[in-house]
Amino acid sequence: MTSDKTALVAGGAGFIGSHLVERLLGEGAKVVVLDNLQTGRLVNLAHLRTKAGLKIVTADVIDDLPPEVSNTRFTHIYNLACAASPPHYQVDPEHTMLTNVVGTRNLLRLAERTGARFLQTSTSEVYGDPEVHPQREEYRGWVSCTGPRACYDEGKRAAEALIFDFDRLGRADVRVVRIFNTYGPRMDPCDGRVVSNVICQAISGNPLTIYGDGSQTRSFCYVDDLVDGIERxxxxxxxxxGPVNLGNPNELTVSDLVERVLALAGSGNEVAYLPLPTDDPRRRKPDISLAASLLGWEPRVDLQAGLEATMSYFQQELSDEATRAAHQQQQPTLAAAE
Structure with missing residues (x-):
């Protein structure tokens, strides 16, 4: 396939970003990945390294864009640059905020200069701990601007404000997607999100951790469905x-998710209950009527099939890690024998 698309994917070595890069390359696009590898992983792109049209640039969006990026005339710019799980984005909240604001400004200015269409991956976190359910794009949210999640929540809200100012001033052609909980292969086993946590714990035989009493709800969208919505x-x-919600409206409790994972793993792991983190949303469910009417989009992968694919990925991932660890432990002994 051939395409006249030249795309920049900021955060392209991340979980969602790598799936987007794979799809773009499959369509024949030329793709430049920009990633500081703070949470992105080159292993996510390893199977694509021999693909024609792929260039990987290691740099941070909050800095001046490197020549490989600033001197390229892009047709499309996708901004997925930001740690997305609380344990990761709370490690360096200043960097998280700057990524969302300064990084977004840098990419918007690049879009303005090159005439590229700009797409921002925003988040359902802009709705905070919502008082309106399900969440529609018109809902303005219930966000703590001073809590430990504010660097991400408010950073994404500020990024949206900047993006729509560029739009109103005619400086850039923009699109904004608000992503709800997404899962699938290439999630980082250590990212602290509920799906990766409970699957890895089930595989490893460890107790499954539930924060709070497990009654809080989430709506999980498989990554292939999400990428399809982004491209549409x-x-x-x-x-x-305006902003468009993308997510799976099939709402379930965290306890229900844990039961499904345990049944899938065929394990009887214990469940450990821990305190609910500060400002953790109690309910989360997207209203996707706008995406359905505007884009003809709806999620197609059901939860069972998605969890099976995700568990298979993690089983291989954890097996590979165990093999590497065992190999490293053997190295001193082998060296001594030689």
Whole structure:
């Protein structure tokens, strides 16, 4: 396949970003990945390294963009640059905020200069701990601007404000997607998200951790469905539609998720209950009627099939890690024998 698309994917070595890069390359696009590898992993792109049209640039979006990026005339810019799980983005909250604001500004200015269409991956976290359920794009949210999640929540809200100012001033052609909980292969086993946590714990035979009493709800969207929605929004040629929710409206409790994972793993692990983190949302469910009417999009992968694919990935991932660890432990003995 061939394409006249030259795309920049900031955060392209991350979980969602790598799936997007794979899809773009499959469509024949030229792709530049920009990633500081703070949470992205080159292993996510290893199977694509021989693909024609792929360039990987290691740099941070909060800094001046490197020449390999600033001197390229892109047709499309995707901003997925930011740690997305609380344990990761809370490690360096200043960097998280700057990534969302300064990084977004840098990429918007690049889009303005090159005429590229710009797509921002925002988040359901802009709704905070919502008082309106399910969440529609018109809902303004219930966010703590001073809590430990504010660097991410408010950073994404500030990024949206900047993006729509660029739009109003005619400086860039923009699209904004608000992503709800997403899962699938290439999640980092140590990212602290509920799906990766409970699957890895089930595989390893460790107690499954539930924060709070497990009654809080989430709506889990498989990564292939999400990437399809992102591409549909980027390709949308109508008037700029404002933010668009993308997620699976099939709401379930965390306890229900844990039961499904245990049944899938065929294990009887114990469950450990820990305190609910500060400002953790009690309910989360997208209203996707706008995406359905605007893009003809809806999720197609059911939870069972998605969990099976994700568990298979983690089983291989953890097996490979165990093999590498065993090999490293043997090295001193082998060296001494020689």
């Amino acid at each position: 929004l980027m390709a949308f040629e109508g008037p700029q539609p």
